[in-house]
Amino acid sequence: MKSGNHLQMRWMELLVAACFLGVSLLVITDSIRVGKAWGSDGPEPGYFPFYIGCLLFGGAAWIILQTLRAWKQDDGKEVFAEKHEWNLMMLMLIPSAVFVAAIFVLGIYLASLTFVAAFMVWQGKYSYVKSISVGAGISAVLFALFEVWFKLPLPKGFIETWLGY
Amino acid sequence: MDELNNLFQGFAVALTLPNIGFMLIGIFLGVLIGVLPGLGGANGVAILLPLTFGMSPTSAIIMLSCIYWGALFGGAITSILFNIPGEPWSVATTFDGYPMAQKGKAAHALTAAFTSSFVGAFVAVLMVTFLAPLVAKFALNFGPPEFFAVQLLTFASFIGMSKEPPIKTMLAMMLGFALAAVGLDSVTGTLRMTYGQESLLKGFDFLIAVIGLFGIGEILLTMEEGLAFKGQKGRISLKDVLETWKELPKYWATSLRACLIGCWMGVTPGGATPASFMSYGTAKRISKHPENFGKGAIEGVIAPETAAHAAGTSALLPMLTLGIPGSPTAAVLLGGLLIWGLQPGPLLFTEQKDFVWGLIASMYLGNIVGLIVVLTTVPWWAAILRIPFSIIAPVIVVICAVGAYTVHNSMLDVVLMLVFGLMGYAFKKLKYPLAPLVLALVLGDMAETSFRQSMLISKGSLEIFVSTPLAGSITGLALIMLLWPAFGLLKKLNRG
Numbered sequence: 291m292k293s294g295n296h297l298q299m300r301w302m303e304l305l306v307a308a309c310f311l312g313v314s315l316l317v318i319t320d321s322i323r324v325g326k327a328w329g330s331d332g333p334e335p336g337y338f339p340f341y342i343g344c345l346l347f348g349g350a351a352w353i354i355l356q357t358l359r360a361w362k363q364d365d366g367k368e369v370f371a372e373k374h375e376w377n378l379m380m381l382m383l384i385p386s387a388v389f390v391a392a393i394f395v396l397g398i399y400l401a402s403l404t405f406v407a408a409f410m411v412w413q414g415k416y417s418y419v420k421s422i423s424v425g426a427g428i429s430a431v432l433f434a435l436f437e438v439w440f441k442l443p444l445p446k447g448f449i450e451t452w453l454g455y
Numbered sequence: 456m457d458e459l460n461n462l463f464q465g466f467a468v469a470l471t472l473p474n475i476g477f478m479l480i481g482i483f484l485g486v487l488i489g490v491l492p493g494l495g496g497a498n499g500v501a502i503l504l505p506l507t508f509g510m511s512p513t514s515a516i517i518m519l520s521c522i523y524w525g526a527l528f529g530g531a532i533t534s535i536l537f538n539i540p541g542e543p544w545s546v547a548t549t550f551d552g553y554p555m556a557q558k559g560k561a562a563h564a565l566t567a568a569f570t571s572s573f574v575g576a577f578v579a580v581l582m583v584t585f586l587a588p589l590v591a592k593f594a595l596n597f598g599p600p601e602f603f604a605v606q607l608l609t610f611a612s613f614i615g616m617s618k619e620p621p622i623k624t625m626l627a628m629m630l631g632f633a634l635a636a637v638g639l640d641s642v643t644g645t646l647r648m649t650y651g652q653e654s655l656l657k658g659f660d661f662l663i664a665v666i667g668l669f670g671i672g673e674i675l676l677t678m679e680e681g682l683a684f685k686g687q688k689g690r691i692s693l694k695d696v697l698e699t700w701k702e703l704p705k706y707w708a709t710s711l712r713a714c715l716i717g718c719w720m721g722v723t724p725g726g727a728t729p730a731s732f733m734s735y736g737t738a739k740r741i742s743k744h745p746e747n748f749g750k751g752a753i754e755g756v757i758a759p760e761t762a763a764h765a766a767g768t769s770a771l772l773p774m775l776t777l778g779i780p781g782s783p784t785a786a787v788l789l790g791g792l793l794i795w796g797l798q799p800g801p802l803l804f805t806e807q808k809d810f811v812w813g814l815i816a817s818m819y820l821g822n823i824v825g826l827i828v829v830l831t832t833v834p835w836w837a838a839i840l841r842i843p844f845s846i847i848a849p850v851i852v853v854i855c856a857v858g859a860y861t862v863h864n865s866m867l868d869v870v871l872m873l874v875f876g877l878m879g880y881a882f883k884k885l886k887y888p889l890a891p892l893v894l895a896l897v898l899g900d901m902a903e904t905s906f907r908q909s910m911l912i913s914k915g916s917l918e919i920f921v922s923t924p925l926a927g928s929i930t931g932l933a934l935i936m937l938l939w940p941a942f943g944l945l946k947k948l949n950r951g
Contacts, residue, residue, distance in 0.1 A: 299885075302881065302884070302885060303885060306881055306882075306885055306887075310626055310630065313630065313633060314633075316648065316650075317633045317636075317648060320647060320648045320650070321647075324640075324645050324646075324647055328915050332907065332910065332911045333907050333910050333911070333915070334643075335642070335643050335645040335647055336647070337907070337910075338636070338903045338907065339632075339633065339636045339647065339648070342629050342632045342633050342636065343633065345625065345629045346626065346629045346630065346633065349622050349623075349625050349626040349629065350626065352622055353622060353623070353626070370884055371679065371884065374681075375679045375680075375681075376679070378678050378679050378681055379675050379676075379678055379679045379880065381678065382674060382675055382678040382848060382852075383675060383876075383877065385849070386671070386852050386873060386876075387873060389849075389852065389853075389856070390856060390869050390870060390873055393856065393866065393869065394866060398853075398856070398857065398860070402853045402856075405849050405852070405853065406846075406849045406850060406853065409845060409848065409849040410845055410846055410849070413845040413848075414843055414845030414846060416845075416846075424846060428850055428853060432853075432857060436857070436861070440506055440509070442505065442506070442861050443864070444857060444860060444861070445860065445866060
């Protein structure tokens with residue numbers, strides 16, 4: 291899928307179209323399960339989604355065919371992302387995923403503080419003091435805005451429990 | 456002159472002290488959202504929507520629509536000073552706005568952009584004021600087949616008008632419909648496509664999709680470009696403003712054309728982005744000096760900005776009168792209406808007069824306030840853009856996560872947001888348009904209900920959609936739009 295220095299467009303095109311194809315099959319099977327026909331009291335629940343599923347299937351199949359037809363001609367020249375671009379994107383995506391996972395454990399305030407501070411140190415080469423104070427500032431603003439002002443509780447972890455929240 | 460009476464009533468609603476306060480907060484937040492990468496009109500409003508659940512619907516919509524106006528204004532600042540479009544609709548503004556700034560005429564470009572935005576919005580609000588009640592009255596006669604026909608027209612024009620490949624537009628749209636169908640079927644109470652997952656009972660919330668697709672997706676794209684902000688100085692003196700204003704009336708024809716294009720593209724769900732491109736293109740084609748475009752022609756700033764604002768504003772017309780939003784941001788506002796317990800559609804104009812006219816009055820006021828705010832605070836916003844991306848990026852991800860969580864107080868939504876974010880990134884790169892997906896997700900249930908009701912009336916015959924002249928002509932128009940790309944293809948083949 292990777293050739294030399296870039297991710298090829300044709301492979302990504304196929305991958306996404308295959309996902310569409312998968313979704314369409316999920317939609318179609320379930321529509322058949324709940325009934326796609328005309329019941330005693332009108333259209334059954336699967337009536338509308340069934341056709342949606344069919345259109346998804348048709349469209350995805352078309353994209354796959356088109357991509358395969360142009361396979362030789364394209365020869366992997368069209369670029370989805372250069373390798374360094376892809377790496378930069380991952381540098382954002384992976385920490386974000388870790389952040390979301392951390393919310394489950396640490397609660398959103400501590401997770402945000404850590405995420406912002408760590409990202410600043412790591413990507414921006416800021417000092418620890420500066421990074422942690424920005425992170426703490428963000429968490430404090432969130433706390434004031436949601437917990438105090440709008441009274442919308444956000445996910446909390448052990449620190450907040452320990453502090454009595 | 457019923458409209459004028461209603462409008463004055465609306466001003467009375469909008470001009471209360473708390474509502475003016477919400478208006479100001481909205482404009483400020485809006486410009487901020489418009490300036491920051493990764494936060495835009497649609498996901499900005501989506502993130503702030505949960506905060507308004509406790510407010511009165513009128514105050515809430517005033518604040519949220521002002522965020523929308525603010526975001527429209529804010530996009531121009533980044534385009535002109537930094538050559539970075541903060542919003543998709545301000546891409547066309549960079550073509551001439553940034554060259555102007557490079558020549559040291561940033562203040563003129565900014566003033567021209569803000570003033571044109573204001574003019575475009577103002578013309579569109581005038582249109583909404585006088586046309587919306589008529590459309591609403593007319594739509595009172597709509598039955599399910601007419602409503603479905605209008606929805607069909609909405610979706611068909613997306614396919615017919617989009618810059619992206621029609622098949623991909625269709626796929627994105629159908630994915631939206633499929634996601635909308637997940638969960639409890641509102642007519643029969645059957646569970647659909649949950650595959651035994653209890654968490655899918657409620658279905659997919661479009662707010663989560665908007666925050667992920669536009670917010671996280673945009674951050675990933677921005678990160679990939681490895682942005683280094685190199686900006687021009689922005690400071691506007693009164694002299695610059697007056698100089699530019701003296702010059703602007705010369706371009707009244709450009710302005711007027713841009714207004715027309717914008718209003719048309721906003722009412723039919725083209726949205727602000729294609730409107731700005733189309734307007735830029737038209738201005739260039741008609742101009743006596745097309746060679747100046749791209750090198751800092753002031754018309755190249757006026758045309759897209761006017762059209763984008765006119766389109767953004769008039770997108771609210773079909774939302775208020777028919778319950779069909781003309782842009783993703785209007786779709787989010789529509790979702791807000793449903794959450795506040797208001798049924799969008801023609802009845803809104805008779806049953807919720809205060810709400811509707813308060814909103815329309817706030818559109819006038821919000822744009823005046825917006826113009827003053829942006830003209831006076833430009834250096835401040837430019838300073839925000841100088842904050843390095845390594846600080847901005849994680850903060851925006853945190854804001855998106857908080858926004859996604861507060862919609863239903865569910866962590867699953869935050870995880871889904873990430874998935875939608877990755878999807879947004881891939882879709883953008885592969886040229887799958889996001890707007891039809893969001894609109895289908897919002898309108899899916901409504902479209903399905905009106906389709907099934909029509910089918911019940913007609914006992915399963917599709918002829919019902921052409922049985923009355925009204926439904927028939929709308930359906931006919933929809934089919935033409937749908938087949939538009941095919942016409943183009945035929946023409947190409949003919950030529951050989």
